[in-house]
Amino acid sequence: MPRQTSQKVAKPELLATPMENAGIIDFEIIELLFFAYRDFVSDPDQILDKSGFGRAHHRVVHFVNREPGMTVADLLETLKITKQSLARVLKQLIDSGYIHQVTGPEDRRQRKLYPTQAGRDLALALAEPQSRRIERAFEGASDATRESVKRFLRGMQD
Secondary structure: OOOOOOOOOOOOOOOOOOOEEEEEEOOOHHHHHHHHHHHHHHHHHHHHHOOOOOOOHHHHHHHHHOOOOOEEEHHHHHHOOOOHHHHHHHHHHHHHHOOEEEEOOOOOOOEEEEOOOOHHHHHHHHHHHHHHHHHEEEEEEEEHHHHHHHHHHHHHHO
């Protein structure tokens, strides 16, 4: 059951003791995930920033390169975002020459997305430092450890 928070303004009560692991809350794992994510996205963020792009652009470029020909509807479902959120990002990537949109052969309303060579190059440039970081973290790890990590990450997804 989610913890309830007070919505009304209360007199501030200063707390000097840190939160500790209590019950099912594992602050160490939460913090490790915060820091791992921060560092995992830092290299791509720097590359994207040079083009005026952000993390939403990264996700679109990644998934369109992983599944060329996916429809806009497929991408919306994969990313779990609204059409409005995707529209601006996709337009920028199309206008910049990283993604090409093709009308569906059976249904003219359908839009299929394909990476261009520039889009493929960008996806690889973004993935390479992340892949190096993953390999460093797995250095000396067994195949069983890798599988455990994958199982953990899948378990974190809704």
